[in-house]
Amino acid sequence: SSGAVRREGKGMGEHERAISSSSDDEVDVPTRKRGLRGMLLQYMLYDAFVRPQSWAFAPLNNEARERHWREAIQRVCGETSGAVYVISNASELPSVPIFAASVIRDEGLASRFVNILEPRRPIAAALRACLKENNLDGLARVFPSSAAVFQPNRKAAEDAPGAVGKVLLVPGVEDIATLGSALEDLKDAYDNLLAAEAKVLPQSVSICAVGLTVPAQTDLVRAPLGNVSGFDLSPFNKFRGEAPVDLIRLRDIKSHAVTKVANMTNISLEEMNAVGELLRSSAFDAFELEMEVTSDGEITAIALWTECTMFDKVHSGGADQPSRRQMLSFLPKPLSVVEGSTVRLKGRYDASTGHFTIASSECSPDNSQTNSVVSMSVERWHFPMINDERRNSAYNRAIKVLRGQRVVDIGGGSGLLAMMAARAGAEQVVTVERVGDMAECASRVLEANGFGGKVSVVHGSSLNLKVPDLGFKGGLQPTVVLSEVLDDGLLGEGVIPTVAHARRELATPNAMVIPAAAKVWAMVVNMPPQPEPIIMPSSSSPKDSPARRWAAYDTLRPPEVKKYTSVRLDRVKFMPLTEPFPVFGFDFDAPLDDPSSVADYCREQAVQVNSIAAGCANAVVFWFTLTLNRSGETDGLADICTYPAMTEKCGASGSSRCWNQALQFVKPTIVGRAGTTLTVPCAHSPTRMTFGDIMT
Numbered sequence: 001s002s003g004a005v006r007r008e009g010k011g012m013g014e015h016e017r018a019i020s021s022s023s024d025d026e027v028d029v030p031t032r033k034r035g036l037r038g039m040l041l042q043y044m045l046y047d048a049f050v051r052p053q054s055w056a057f058a059p060l061n062n063e064a065r066e067r068h069w070r071e072a073i074q075r076v077c078g079e080t081s082g083a084v085y086v087i088s089n090a091s092e093l094p095s096v097p098i099f100a101a102s103v104i105r106d107e108g109l110a111s112r113f114v115n116i117l118e119p120r121r122p123i124a125a126a127l128r129a130c131l132k133e134n135n136l137d138g139l140a141r142v143f144p145s146s147a148a149v150f151q152p153n154r155k156a157a158e159d160a161p162g163a164v165g166k167v168l169l170v171p172g173v174e175d176i177a178t179l180g181s182a183l184e185d186l187k188d189a190y191d192n193l194l195a196a197e198a199k200v201l202p203q204s205v206s207i208c209a210v211g212l213t214v215p216a217q218t219d220l221v222r223a224p225l226g227n228v229s230g231f232d233l234s235p236f237n238k239f240r241g242e243a244p245v246d247l248i249r250l251r252d253i254k255s256h257a258v259t260k261v262a263n264m265t266n267i268s269l270e271e272m273n274a275v276g277e278l279l280r281s282s283a284f285d286a287f288e289l290e291m292e293v294t295s296d297g298e299i300t301a302i303a304l305w306t307e308c309t310m311f312d313k314v315h316s317g318g319a320d321q322p323s324r325r326q327m328l329s330f331l332p333k334p335l336s337v338v339e340g341s342t343v344r345l346k347g348r349y350d351a352s353t354g355h356f357t358i359a360s361s362e363c364s365p366d367n368s369q370t371n372s373v374v375s376m377s378v379e380r381w382h383f384p385m386i387n388d389e390r391r392n393s394a395y396n397r398a399i400k401v402l403r404g405q406r407v408v409d410i411g412g413g414s415g416l417l418a419m420m421a422a423r424a425g426a427e428q429v430v431t432v433e434r435v436g437d438m439a440e441c442a443s444r445v446l447e448a449n450g451f452g453g454k455v456s457v458v459h460g461s462s463l464n465l466k467v468p469d470l471g472f473k474g475g476l477q478p479t480v481v482l483s484e485v486l487d488d489g490l491l492g493e494g495v496i497p498t499v500a501h502a503r504r505e506l507a508t509p510n511a512m513v514i515p516a517a518a519k520v521w522a523m524v525v526n527m528p529p530q531p532e533p534i535i536m537p538s539s540s541s542p543k544d545s546p547a548r549r550w551a552a553y554d555t556l557r558p559p560e561v562k563k564y565t566s567v568r569l570d571r572v573k574f575m576p577l578t579e580p581f582p583v584f585g586f587d588f589d590a591p592l593d594d595p596s597s598v599a600d601y602c603r604e605q606a607v608q609v610n611s612i613a614a615g616c617a618n619a620v621v622f623w624f625t626l627t628l629n630r631s632g633e634t635d636g637l638a639d640i641c642t643y644p645a646m647t648e649k650c651g652a653s654g655s656s657r658c659w660n661q662a663l664q665f666v667k668p669t670i671v672g673r674a675g676t677t678l679t680v681p682c683a684h685s686p687t688r689m690t691f692g693d694i695m696t
Contacts, residue, residue, distance in 0.1 A: 052093055052123070052556050054533035054565070055247075058323035059092045060550050062531035065174075065315065065323065069096055069201075072310035073103045073169070076199050081110050082158040082166025085193060087147055087185045088118040089172030093553050094127045096171045101136040113161040114140040117147055117185075122556065129552035147188035165194045170269065173205045174317050176305050176327045177247055177354050180284070183267070184351075187279055190272040200269045202308035208318065211259035211291050211299040211343065214328065218384040218657035219253045221246050221328060223300065225383070228416065229392045230423075235444040236386065236414050239378040239437075245355040246328045246380070250303055250319040252571060258299055258337055259291040289345040289358065298334040299343065302358045303327065323531035329358045378438055381658075386414055388658035394639045395420065398514050398628035399482070402426045408470060408478040408506060410462045410498055411485040415442035415455065421482060422454045429455040430470045430478070432462045463501050470506065480512045488566045488642070489662035489689045490520055490586070490624040496686040499588045500599035513589035515628045519638070520583040521650050522607075522622040524678055524694060526575045526615040527663070534572060535565060540618040540665040563688060566660040569621060569643065577617050577671055580646050581609045583682050583689075589630065604683035611676040618668040620680065620691040623661045625652045667693040 059065060077084065077100075084104075086097045097116045104112060118124040124144045131137045141161040143150055156163040168189055172182030186200070216223045222240035225233040264287070268274050278284050289302075305317040305326040317324045329347075337343055344361040385391070395417055403425035409418040412431030421429045433439040439459040446452050456471055467477055481502045485493040495518075503511060529536060529547035535558070538551035584605075590597045611617075623646070625638035641652035642659040671678065681692030 051558060052553075053558065054535050055323075055325060056092050057535050057553070058531050058533045060095050060531075060553070061529040061547055062323040065321075065531075066095070066099060068310060068313055068315045069099045069169075069171075070103050071313075072201050073100050074107050074109070075311060076167055076201060077104060077109045077112070078107075080166050080199050081112065082195070083112055083152075083160075083163040084114045084167040084169065085165040085189065086114060086116045086169045087172065087182070087189060088116065088120070088123070088127075089175070089178045089182055089185075090120075091175040091178045092171065093123065093550075093556065094118060094130075095550075096169050097127065097140060098130065098134060098136065098549065100169060101131065101139045102134070105136065105139055110159075112159045113163070115152075115162060115165070116140060116142045117145055117150055118142055119144060119146045126552050126556055130550065133552055134549050147185045147192060150193060152193045165189070166198050168194055168198055168200045170200065170202070173202060173269065174306060174308055174315065175324060176207070176317060176356075177325070179205070179207070179306055180349060180351055180354050183275060183279060183284075186269060187272075187275050190275065202310045202315070203270050204266060204268045204309045206266045206307045206309075207264040207304060208261050208307055209264050209289060209291070209302050209304045210257050210261045211293070211337070212255045212257055212301050212303055212328075213297050213299065214253065214255045214301045214330070216383075216387045217254045218388045219248070220380050220384060221248055221253055222330065222380060222383050223387075225386060228386055229389070229396060229420070231416060231419050231445075232448050233386060233414060233416070233445060235448050236382075236441055238441060238444075239382070240330075243332045243357050243359065244330050245353075245357060246330075247325040248328050249322075249324070250326050250328075252568075255301075255303075256297070258295050258297045259293050259343070262289060262291045264289055264304070285349050285351075287347050287349075288361075289347055291343050291345065293337040293339055293341045293343060295339050296337065298336055299331060300334045301328050301330045302345070302347075302356075304329065304356055327356060329356055332359055335360050378435065378441075382413060385658040386416060388656055390654055391640065391656040391658055392416070394626075394628060394654055394656070395484070395514075398639065400424050401629065401631055402480055402512075405480045405512070406472055406476060406478045407480040407482050408432065408462075408502065410481065410483040410502060411493070412442055412457070413438060413484075415445045415451075415457070417482055417484065418442075418455045419446065419449055419451050421480075422451050426480075428472055430458055430472065431455060432458045432460065432465065432470075434459075434461045462498060462506070465506065467506055477508045478506060478511060479508050480514065481507050482514045484515075486515075486518075486624075486626075486659070488660045489564055489622065490518055491684060491687050491689055494687050495588070496586070496601050497599040500597060500601070503592060503597065509592065512629075515626050515639075516587070516589045516630045517627040517638075518586045518588070519625050519650075520586075520622055520684075520689060521580045521624065521643070521646065522583050522620050522680070522682075522691070523576050523580050524578045524609070524611070524617050524680060525619050525621055526577060526617060527619040527621075527665070528573055530573050532572050534567060534663070537665055540668060542616060542668065563690060564622075564662045564664040567621070567663040569661050570645065574619070574621070575613065575615055577611050577613055577615050578609045578678065579612055580649050581607060583607060583622065584684055600686055602683070602685050604681070607680045607682055609678055609680060610674075611671045611678055612674055614671055614673050614676075616668050617666070617671050617678065617694045619663060619665045620694075621661055621663050622689065622691075623659070625650050662689070664689075664691050666691060669694045669696060671696060 347358040409431040418431035541547040623643035626640040638652040641647040644655035679695040
């Protein structure tokens with residue numbers, strides 16, 4: 001088609017066009033040798049733009065979704081002969097091709113090939129390996145191409161690889177984040193590779209929307225910040241933009257629906273003209289949305305998702321779907337609404353991001369776009385951290401004793417802890433922030449709260465600073481080292497080397513350290529495969545588990561996940577096999593001649609613990625308790641436990657929600673009965689906790 005020719009011709013030579021449109025993925029193409037710099041650049045680009053993240057793994061173990069797809073594939077292939085095509089998408093690892101090939105094999109359907117268009121070459125390679133490991137490579141062919149450039153072999157028999165398509169599977173329309181690109185792929189498929197009578201699954205897709213009130217909270221949503229612990233943090237909203245769009249699972253956040261669910265549009269995917277007309281018209285790029293209000297309140301955001309129809313069943317991507325996130329599009333300004341009224345909103349689809357942005361009818365859709373660049377160096381987790389009132393209150397209580405002290409606040413972020421110190425009567429406060437945009441914003445926050453002349457901001461890494469760089473009056477040293485450089489596994493943000501350097505190179509020898517101490521706690525658990533953003537290696541699942549078929553995708557796991565990853569234990573299924581047990585204690589304020597006070601502090605040990613149940617031990621979950629200030633430690637309790645359900649068992653007086661728990665998978669070990677002694681190898685480097693395989 002002319003559209004396909006335009007795409008191929010732009011920026012491509014004849015050799016590249018020939019290769020990219022070939023229906024034979026086994027062609028050997030001479031490649032230019034790459035130097036070390038080229039290889040490094042390619043790896044960085046892959047890691048940034050191609051490597052799948054945790055949510056791409058979630059649909060692999062969604063049994064309900066698999067059942068819907070298998071039933072629909074069996075029916076459509078029973079009614080239609082000829083080649084099947086599957087268009088891959090960026091939001092998930094390819095599972096539908098495996099479903100299709102196995103249904104054709106196992107249900108005795110007419111012989112045909114499943115042709116998979118997967119332009120991401122590392123994922124195409126993993127998919128080939130997955131097909132081979134599942135004995136499906138004789139039924140499927142992977143083409144490292146897209147529907148825009150692939151050309152079928154129009155002379156091939158209908159049961160040959162690369163033949164004209166009679167059935168097309170488009171899983172990308174299930175995810176609101178990839179809907180637009182999936183519709184573009186569908187249009188290209190109609191233009192380039194499908195027969196006129198081809199069948200498409202899903203057969204139709206609807207976009208659903210609901211108006212929500214979304215308050216500030218300790219989940220990863222960029223709700224507007226206001227008053228936090230008595231301070232105005234609104235200048236920090238520059239990092240959310242005017243109308244941010246977050247991908248979040250609605251059931252995981254605090255929100256309140258103030259409208260009925262509205263059907264924004266319904267698209268028939270089996271009508272080529274309907275898809276092309278939608279993409280060519282402005283109805284998709286700019287649209288209007290009417291919503292019926294069900295209660296008085298404010299609409300701060302619109303949640304959107306898709307619902308896909310396959311024959312007589314609807315597969316929803318809404319809040320009840322565990323392996324999908326919904327799109328949360330914040331309005332530029334909250335919209336006050338009254339029960340029984342109808343609100344009219346304007347929206348715009350941005351093809352470059354896949355986002356739908358929405359504004360009230362009084363605003364132009366252009367005005368709903370952010371008019372300033374939002375810094376990508378400030379990650380979303382800053383918002384739940386700032387909003388964690390439990391964490392803030394615990395720090396505030398510890399900081400209240402700092403009257404007359406000189407305080408260096410390391411990793412100062414928004415400046416919140418520094419302002420607490422100044423409010424408590426500290427003589428002088430210097431906050432150190434490595435990220436330039438954050439340091440600039442901290443200065444604005446301090447000015448807005450009247451602390452511009454009381455708290456100084458130093459941009460840089462504390463590890464590179466000397467005493468004169470801090471600018472304390474008279475060149476004096478700080479008497480307090482204040483920080484909160486703690487990840488879900490405690491050590492990942494470098495608290496050990498950061499505090500060790502500050503105590504030796506910046507502060508007075510007897511400086512107070514906040515936090516003063518921490519303790520890591522752990523549990524041995526059985527974590528089954530499930531449709532959650534848990535990147536579980538296949539080797540950690542039982543040998544007879546269906547999850548084993550995805551072993552080829554283990555090579556695509558992000559590098560950090562091979563050590564540990566983050567998880568909210570109250571949102572996943574697991575079975576504890578032990579009670580919580582202490583692993584390592586850390587005294588950040590230990591005497592400077594103590595080995596634990598050095599920057600390269602490392603330990604390892606084997607902890608023995610009794611099981612409380614029988615099961616397959618395949619993971620260790622861990623978290624930490626935090627003692628902020630020794631002077632307030634009168635009852636022997638820690639101030640914060642980062643796993644709220646275990647606050648009492650771990651000897652803490654309070655908890656926090658801004659940290660998740662940490663999860664590390666290990667080689668499965670069968671625990672035959674309760675009371676079995678388990679040996680858990682534990683170790684830590686200055687920046688990482690690790691656990692070895694469990695022994696009985």
